[in-house]
Amino acid sequence: MAVVTDKIKSVVDFLVKGFEPRETIFDEMAQEIDEDYPVQDNLALDPAYSYQPTVDKTSELKVVNHPNFKGYEVKVMEPRSFEDAATIVQHLRNRKTIVLNLHLLDKEQSQRTIDFVCGAAHALDGKPQKVGDLVFVFTPSNVTLSVDVTANQNKFNDSLWRAPLQQ
Template sequence: MERKSVETRNSFTTPRPEVKESKVVPMQVQGKSMITANTAPFKLVVIEPKGFDECPKLVDNLKAKKPVIINLEKIETDIARKIFDFLSGATYALNGTVQKIANNIFVFAPENVDIAANVEHKGIDFSGNPKSPWR
């Protein structure tokens, strides 16, 4: 009697089909690129600054195309105003945007980041009014 050898294949010996490299390119939307599956990890800086001296580091993050969320709830009103003004000016100079998230919490985004917010925008009042977002 003749013996036939039967070859069994499993996932280790079965050849896999050749996978071609995907050519995904970012889409342009109004001059800004959308995040695609093949992009590097997205970094977001969240900080509760203790003083004005932290502002240059925050601007460095904006220059490096990283959005910054700042929480100014636990800082003195005058210093919070200075930090906000400094970051607002830097964001404007970098063609970015500022969005209020909640009282004393803001997103400063460089031009490569779109902020899609469904938050009612209330004016920012630095007058010392008790209803000011700084209080």
């Protein structure tokens, strides 16, 4: 009988060895993987980066002029007759800022010149601005002109834009 029980026991042991608990199977696989791929201990605690201050890149940048950009040009003009108004309008069409000084013209020609250039500036989306007695600035649409209006408001009450023509 002992022989039979030994035989049964050996068969049971043989069958049980094939059905090990899952934890032991996975533990053995994990040990094999760890042996194949060595890993440092506490790797997650070691920083994987080092701080290096960045160099200011703007110091290396160079400003280069655009070859097609001619810049903004300001023309100071003192017309001697109404016929010079066409030249003034041509400069305004070429997107140049015009400073117009009318002190060489009489009052009637000054008024005609201002009316003509103001109409052309309006048609070209330009902006007229009075900056002094008989001095005007005409800017094209791509230029913004800022003037303190309150300081000049009382100063030019008798100017061309405020007073009617005397005949």
